[in-house]
Amino acid sequence: MSARQAEAGAPVRAAPRREITPGAALPLLGFLLLAALFPFLPLGSRAEFLLQIAFFTLVAGIMALSWDILARSGQVSLAHAAFYGLGAYGYALLLKAGLPWLLAMPVAALLAGGVSLILGAVTMRLSGMYFAIATLAFTEVVRTIIQNLPESVAGGATGLLVPALLGGNSRAQYALAWGLLAFTVLVSLAVRLTRLHFAFAAIRQGEETARVLGVSIVRFKLLAFFISSSLAALAGVLYAGKTFFINPLETFSLANSIAPLTTSIFGGLYTTLGPVLGATVLRVAEELLHNSVKDGYLVVYGLVLMLSILWLPRGLMGLRRNRKHGGDL
Amino acid sequence: MTAATTIGGTLSPASQGAEVLRAEGLSKRFGGLKAVQDVSFTHHQGEILAVIGPNGAGKTTLLNLLSGVYRPSAGRLHLMGRDVTDQPMEARCHAGLGRAFQIVRPFPEMTVHENVTVGALFGKPGQRLPEARERAWALLERTGLAAHADKAAHELTLLQDKRLEVARALATNPSVLLLDEVMAGLRPGEAQEAVALVRGVRESGVSVLFIEHIMPVVRDLADRVVVMDQGQVLAQGTYREVTADPRVVSAYLGTEEGLQA
Numbered sequence: 001m002s003a004r005q006a007e008a009g010a011p012v013r014a015a016p017r018r019e020i021t022p023g024a025a026l027p028l029l030g031f032l033l034l035a036a037l038f039p040f041l042p043l044g045s046r047a048e049f050l051l052q053i054a055f056f057t058l059v060a061g062i063m064a065l066s067w068d069i070l071a072r073s074g075q076v077s078l079a080h081a082a083f084y085g086l087g088a089y090g091y092a093l094l095l096k097a098g099l100p101w102l103l104a105m106p107v108a109a110l111l112a113g114g115v116s117l118i119l120g121a122v123t124m125r126l127s128g129m130y131f132a133i134a135t136l137a138f139t140e141v142v143r144t145i146i147q148n149l150p151e152s153v154a155g156g157a158t159g160l161l162v163p164a165l166l167g168g169n170s171r172a173q174y175a176l177a178w179g180l181l182a183f184t185v186l187v188s189l190a191v192r193l194t195r196l197h198f199a200f201a202a203i204r205q206g207e208e209t210a211r212v213l214g215v216s217i218v219r220f221k222l223l224a225f226f227i228s229s230s231l232a233a234l235a236g237v238l239y240a241g242k243t244f245f246i247n248p249l250e251t252f253s254l255a256n257s258i259a260p261l262t263t264s265i266f267g268g269l270y271t272t273l274g275p276v277l278g279a280t281v282l283r284v285a286e287e288l289l290h291n292s293v294k295d296g297y298l299v300v301y302g303l304v305l306m307l308s309i310l311w312l313p314r315g316l317m318g319l320r321r322n323r324k325h326g327g328d329l
Numbered sequence: 330m331t332a333a334t335t336i337g338g339t340l341s342p343a344s345q346g347a348e349v350l351r352a353e354g355l356s357k358r359f360g361g362l363k364a365v366q367d368v369s370f371t372h373h374q375g376e377i378l379a380v381i382g383p384n385g386a387g388k389t390t391l392l393n394l395l396s397g398v399y400r401p402s403a404g405r406l407h408l409m410g411r412d413v414t415d416q417p418m419e420a421r422c423h424a425g426l427g428r429a430f431q432i433v434r435p436f437p438e439m440t441v442h443e444n445v446t447v448g449a450l451f452g453k454p455g456q457r458l459p460e461a462r463e464r465a466w467a468l469l470e471r472t473g474l475a476a477h478a479d480k481a482a483h484e485l486t487l488l489q490d491k492r493l494e495v496a497r498a499l500a501t502n503p504s505v506l507l508l509d510e511v512m513a514g515l516r517p518g519e520a521q522e523a524v525a526l527v528r529g530v531r532e533s534g535v536s537v538l539f540i541e542h543i544m545p546v547v548r549d550l551a552d553r554v555v556v557m558d559q560g561q562v563l564a565q566g567t568y569r570e571v572t573a574d575p576r577v578v579s580a581y582l583g584t585e586e587g588l589q590a
Binding site: 194195198199201202205206208209210211212213214215216217 | 451
């Protein structure tokens, strides 16, 4: 066969170097282990405060990772505040309706997932900036609807009281947030290691080519939306239960849509460890700066983010050498 | 080689394999421009069918109608006996249509092996990942790309990229493979390898429909030729028959040299 002869002399490898080995999961396991041990450290008199920061770091990790899962399918969304808010409000309203919290949590997540399918169907043919703008508009629509529901139902612009999660026990709350992050990590790994990875990556890297190769883009784009928004809603549930007061302006704020995006880019797009690590580094940096550079901390924060994106185009995950084409989780 | 053909006519029933693709009066208008007009032809099992014609004759538009990039303004398309005119690209792929693009379109962040795995995994419903990986390996062996399996697509030469296009399309397990000027940009030696590759595809039982500018390649490969000009079918038949047709000759610059080029 002439094709064979043409390649003679080239080294033949047994397997592509991107093949993911079980060892690739070690950094993730290490991270989860450290996060699990955090409450048992001697935190001293500021334990409550530190646990709260750690809690919201886990929430930011869930948000970033869920956003990344959607981005893997080429859908760069600015609607994550909407799903976060739908989770928070869905949870609060289900509690009001008398559901036990353990049931209200998954039901709120699935409801947000269901609503996301509407957005996904509408934006199916959009890409890039048009897609982003549509998702941004969607967030405003959801916020406006919630805000204009009768005040007796959703609290209107004033907001809604939410019963404290797990009786306000901050260690138990932290443990729950850790469990939900671990669950999100598992979902992310499942996406990465199954056929979903190939479908999402193909759609992202060439939608028309993917379709010619038989990838059913409608099914996979909607699936990405459903998975991503359900997980983001879980983060919203944690937020609602921790702050025990939610209002439309803060819950649906643009910052909640932007943060997962910057966090994932900073940590390393299309990976599981990257967004989680990015959330940790950025949240800790934000707190430290907040304490040391009182007034201008957002300026410094923004500069750090800009410079790191300039020098680390692949995010924190790009710091690892000899991994030119990935193989990371 | 199918013998009993006449210019602009149909094959005699005796020489026909089963029909894989049938276009009936396909037309495509872009505003006032009639890019493809009333094109009909039948592609048979195991046949290598060439579509030729001067620049702007509507060949690529026709290919886009076949693969589902465009919906026709009029006409029907049958694939493996099923009307797929209203089917989207992915459904046509599942029904047995494969396509390799003229401008290669590898997935840039995937390795060569992963590129082919996408085709093997989604080309037909219900494929599982481990089996798809295995089939991708087999196709890389067959197309001479096994040594480059773990490279990124941009590290390949043009010929290797074209092989990747073909390997990925074959991974979808098609009954018909559409090739859009696969020889474009190749050096003569490389073109010979590409010709051998296409022959190998047909020998594996896949019918091939290809667009080509290089006439010696058409002569060497095609069982039958469809000549297009200004969006319409000018002639159909064997290479010898269509090149002897005065209408075809005049469409190619009006000289016989046009066909030798």
